Amino acid sequence: MKPLNVLIISLLCAAIAFTAPASAGPADITVVSSSLDPPVLMKGDTGTLTVVVQNTGAETVAIRSARLYGSGVVPLNEPYPSVGELGAGNSKTFTFTVRADGGEGTFYPTFVLDFRDGAGNLRYPVPVQVENTPLSASVIQKPDAFAESRTADITVRVGNPRPNAASGVQVVPQGSGFTVTPTGGFIGSLAPDASGTVTFNLTPTAETDVTFQVVWRNGINTHTADLVLPVAFGEDKKQADPVITNVEVTPIAGGYRIVGDVMNAGLESARSVVISPGSPATPIDPFRVYVVGTLDPDDISSFEVTFKVNGTVTEIPVVVEYRDDDGNRYTASMPVGLGGTAAPLEEQQEDGGFPIVGLLVLVLVALGVAGAIYYSWKRT
Numbered sequence: 253m254k255p256l257n258v259l260i261i262s263l264l265c266a267a268i269a270f271t272a273p274a275s276a277g278p279a280d281i282t283v284v285s286s287s288l289d290p291p292v293l294m295k296g297d298t299g300t301l302t303v304v305v306q307n308t309g310a311e312t313v314a315i316r317s318a319r320l321y322g323s324g325v326v327p328l329n330e331p332y333p334s335v336g337e338l339g340a341g342n343s344k345t346f347t348f349t350v351r352a353d354g355g356e357g358t359f360y361p362t363f364v365l366d367f368r369d370g371a372g373n374l375r376y377p378v379p380v381q382v383e384n385t386p387l388s389a390s391v392i393q394k395p396d397a398f399a400e401s402r403t404a405d406i407t408v409r410v411g412n413p414r415p416n417a418a419s420g421v422q423v424v425p426q427g428s429g430f431t432v433t434p435t436g437g438f439i440g441s442l443a444p445d446a447s448g449t450v451t452f453n454l455t456p457t458a459e460t461d462v463t464f465q466v467v468w469r470n471g472i473n474t475h476t477a478d479l480v481l482p483v484a485f486g487e488d489k490k491q492a493d494p495v496i497t498n499v500e501v502t503p504i505a506g507g508y509r510i511v512g513d514v515m516n517a518g519l520e521s522a523r524s525v526v527i528s529p530g531s532p533a534t535p536i537d538p539f540r541v542y543v544v545g546t547l548d549p550d551d552i553s554s555f556e557v558t559f560k561v562n563g564t565v566t567e568i569p570v571v572v573e574y575r576d577d578d579g580n581r582y583t584a585s586m587p588v589g590l591g592g593t594a595a596p597l598e599e600q601q602e603d604g605g606f607p608i609v610g611l612l613v614l615v616l617v618a619l620g621v622a623g624a625i626y627y628s629w630k631r632t
Contacts, residue, residue, distance in 0.1 A: 280309025301327075325359040325382065331348070418441070423439070506536065533568040
């Protein structure tokens, strides 16, 4: 073939090649969306990063591989060493497991698609937010003071200051020196800026610290935060407060009688109220003890007790025993002076002895008998 003919054929082939329809290439592949689960990571969290690409061209594109790389947020695997072809108008989803190894902030791991036949690659930075703010917890209800073996209501509020939702939120009391019901409180899911509460019935047996551990999940990652509540024993400002008033002391045969009123000046009910004379007094009939029953706040009831003492006692305590709603026993007392008034002597007796009146009667009878004998002897 002549050189001129070879040149003409070569030019025709080149012209045909330039005028043939161009196949789809990297410019036709577009990242249409990306997402992260959970939407915001905490340091050390593992999440799932999803990237969706679409072929917007008219021809199939051959893709060799897909990969993700970066610092701060790093991939834990390379699941796409070979991809294949992506048809015109089709889309494909790529999923990577990532871990937040850096600090707080926004990181941009790079998603890379490598094309076949030396067609280059597509690079797309994916924003990933990392924030370490935990859930917050606070005690919003507790007694002014705790008492041994007395049950108290404790209400804990948990809030979510994070920019994404927290799931599986629960509160678990931990520690020793107390019993608590329930043993854990479940709140569930908390949206951003939302809060939930749980109430516990806490009965301390010693002064201690109660740790309320808040447990929640960020995606598949479990996190905890602790709230410590010191439990110190003291006087509860709301508890029942029996007060004795209008006391009168009266001597009776063999002892004394005290009458008066008892009033509940507290803010809670006093249950099973019983009033009795305290040592050194010895209770006697008919009112060794006086049962009042229940005294609600501001309620008042009269009472009466009887007792005896030896001759040197000038004051005794009047003892009030009562229980709270949980059955815990409390005792209060008030000293009452006897006023220097002695009980009637003719009726006083020691345990196991004879009454003075009886002794006088016996003496008179004996004298009468002796007189009769003497008179009879005189006549004879």
